[in-house]
Amino acid sequence: MAPPNVNIEHVQDSTETLAEDATHIFTGLMHERRCSCPSSSSLHLYPRRLCLTQGPSAIALVGGDMSLLPTLSGALLRALLLTPGVGDAFTARNENGELVGYAVFSLPGQLLLSTEEQKMLGFLDFIAQLSPEGRRYYTETVCSSSELAPCKLQRGY
Secondary structure, three states: OOOOOOEEEEOOOOOHHHHHHHHHHHHHHOOHHHOOOOOOOOEEEEOOEEEEOOOHHHHHHOOOOHHHHHHHHHHHHHHHHHOOOOEEEEEEEOOOOOEEEEEEEEOOOOOOOOOHHHHOOOHHHHHHHOOHHHHHHHHHHHOOOOOOHHHOOOOOO
8 A cells, every 4th residue: 555645647648758757766776876776785674775785796787887778767657657558557646746766568469679769769879889799799798699679670780
């Protein structure tokens, strides 16, 4: 149950502002500077705050460059939020209307980044910003053993 000062709503029409606010929340949670976590576990509750550390999966997803996390997370969130019929979202807003949490997911039968329209919402910019080693990781490691839609990039991008 949500605290009395938080409103949970189903999002009918997503906006770029929602995508930006959600990206800011996600990115903030993935950087250790946002909270003090007393243990080495990558996910735990510490007084009433969710603390996520820079785990190996986050580091791998951004090719070792955590400064690209906002670019990647923004691309993924925009693809889900701004492409009609692909994703669904719920928001949690405080008494001032500020976004304090959200849930975003793809709808049944939808594959994230499966269309050029979705990739154009920031994923191709993310790939372009990766180091040569990061691009090689995506094309040779992630894509060689996966049917992930983003892997439908031309080799050597």
